[in-house]
Amino acid sequence: MSGGLQDRMAAATRDKRVIGAIRLATWRKVEKRETALASLPHADDLRARAAQIRRHTIEHLPRYLGQFAERVAAAGGHVHFAANAAVACQIITKLAAARTLRLAVKSKSMTSEEIHLNAALEAQGVQVVETDLGEFIVQIDRDRPSHIITPIIHKDRKQVAEAMVRELGCEYSEDPQVLSMIARHHLRDIFRRCDLGISGVNFGIAESGTLCLITNEGNGRLTTTRPRVHVALMGIEKVIPRLTDLPVFLKLISRASGGQAMSVYTTLITGPRKPSDRDGPEELHVVIMDNGRSGILNGPAAEVLNCIRCGACLNACPVYRNTGGHAYDSVYPGPIGALITPLLFGPAHAELPRASSLCGACKVACPVNIDIPALLVRLRHLSRGQQPWSKRLLMQLWSRAMSSPTLYRWGQYLLRGIVADDGTGWATRGPGPLGAWTTQRDLLRPAARSFRERWREELRDDA
Numbered sequence: 001m002s003g004g005l006q007d008r009m010a011a012a013t014r015d016k017r018v019i020g021a022i023r024l025a026t027w028r029k030v031e032k033r034e035t036a037l038a039s040l041p042h043a044d045d046l047r048a049r050a051a052q053i054r055r056h057t058i059e060h061l062p063r064y065l066g067q068f069a070e071r072v073a074a075a076g077g078h079v080h081f082a083a084n085a086a087v088a089c090q091i092i093t094k095l096a097a098a099r100t101l102r103l104a105v106k107s108k109s110m111t112s113e114e115i116h117l118n119a120a121l122e123a124q125g126v127q128v129v130e131t132d133l134g135e136f137i138v139q140i141d142r143d144r145p146s147h148i149i150t151p152i153i154h155k156d157r158k159q160v161a162e163a164m165v166r167e168l169g170c171e172y173s174e175d176p177q178v179l180s181m182i183a184r185h186h187l188r189d190i191f192r193r194c195d196l197g198i199s200g201v202n203f204g205i206a207e208s209g210t211l212c213l214i215t216n217e218g219n220g221r222l223t224t225t226r227p228r229v230h231v232a233l234m235g236i237e238k239v240i241p242r243l244t245d246l247p248v249f250l251k252l253i254s255r256a257s258g259g260q261a262m263s264v265y266t267t268l269i270t271g272p273r274k275p276s277d278r279d280g281p282e283e284l285h286v287v288i289m290d291n292g293r294s295g296i297l298n299g300p301a302a303e304v305l306n307c308i309r310c311g312a313c314l315n316a317c318p319v320y321r322n323t324g325g326h327a328y329d330s331v332y333p334g335p336i337g338a339l340i341t342p343l344l345f346g347p348a349h350a351e352l353p354r355a356s357s358l359c360g361a362c363k364v365a366c367p368v369n370i371d372i373p374a375l376l377v378r379l380r381h382l383s384r385g386q387q388p389w390s391k392r393l394l395m396q397l398w399s400r401a402m403s404s405p406t407l408y409r410w411g412q413y414l415l416r417g418i419v420a421d422d423g424t425g426w427a428t429r430g431p432g433p434l435g436a437w438t439t440q441r442d443l444l445r446p447a448a449r450s451f452r453e454r455w456r457e458e459l460r461d462d463a
């Protein structure tokens with residue numbers, strides 16, 4: 001999807017089938033999240049505790065990262081630091097080339113999407129197969145994920161069935177169980193033959209060098225145990241101090257993302273296979289990637305690094321629910337994407353923090369209490385110079401009018417005169433620069449008589 005943010009969002013809202021599917025799926029997730037959190041004793045205390053752990057970790061990130069790297073190495077793993085996406089891809093492609101690894105299986109990892117790792121490996125002759133069911137469908141259908149947890153939230157059964165028939169040559173069926181079994185059968189054969197496993201990391205535990213992976217399908221465990229080499233790619237912010245901190249997040253993350261009390265698989269990996277182990281990789285490599293995160297750490301929106309990528313803010317967001325993920329033109333859509341995309345990928349995405357109604361639903365949903373609306377406003381303020389002159393002028397006039405009762409009164413008279421009323425009290429077509437505003441939102445028309453006018457009349461009548 002190309003064009004500016006407004007064009008992309010407008011185009012996305014017109015696809016009624018996709019938007020219908022997204023609305024239904026996100027609505028169900030919101031309901032399940034609310035029920036799951038309501039059944040959790042002291043949920044608010046737990047969220048406050050999670051936020052406090054994340055804040056503390058990010059404030060002491062160099063210390064915990066150093067400890068984590070040291071403990072991974074002590075457990076027999078290899079640690080690589082990557083300053084950016086290119087370096088991370090280079091490290092992993094070189095690892096594969098040096099060991100003549102040819103078939104990679106991958107469990108779900110947004111960080112690998114962020115750096116386009118599949119393309120980098122495939123350019124070096126390594127076949128990469130996504131093994132998370134949603135990501136697998138996205139891959140065979142040559143599509144892009146549209147949600148950080150539910151990559152095919154925008155697809156219906158028919159599209160999935162058609163992609164499977166076309167790419168796997170199977171019988172047509174729209175039965176989810178049949179479709180899952182077809183994918184399972186196909187992937188089992190890949191797992192038997194693969195020699196490289198690539199995963200993300202949900203949490204890296206500093207005190208033990210343990211990697212925690214949370215998945216709902218068995219593919220995560222097969223990816224990290226079946227191939228002879230396991231590469232885990234993690235952003236620098238994924239570290240937490242202690243093993244005892246982990247349950248706080250485990251209790252929250254699955255409830256927040258889809259209303260589950262617990263994800264189906266919680267995998268803890270400390271080092272590669274030991275002589276007494278029956279399975280596991282011969283080598284474990286942990287690639288710790290910065291790719292713009294340390295810049296965020298020292299900036300005005302460092303709080304976004306507290307994110308645990310649960311996806312709850314996407315499900316709660318009315319903008320995401322009415323446009324889907326592709327309109328954001330980023331691997332990270334929704335409210336969290338509107339924040340981290342411009343921070344990670346630069347001013348070309350400066351408009352994204354405006355893809356929000358600032359209703360606050362994301363803040364309510366966030367299990368680590370990130371004040372997403374406040375951060376969106378902060379980023380909007382920082383990029384105000386890139387706004388069109390007409391919008392800046394309008395905002396300056398608005399600001400002046402709001403701080404002067406006289407100007408405010410005159411502004412009301414003016415608006416009453418120039419903004420056409422369609423009979424509902426709302427203006428749907430504004431003149432001049434207001435036109436751009438009203439193409440996307442309706443403007444509440446000023447009342448025929450203001451409160452002050454009515455108040456004065458009341459006083460006059462009483463006298």
Ligand code: SF4
Pocket residue numbers: 256306307308309310311312313314336362365366367368369370372
């Ligand atoms: S910002 Fe909060 S709600 Fe959104 S993905 Fe991150 S942790 Fe989840």
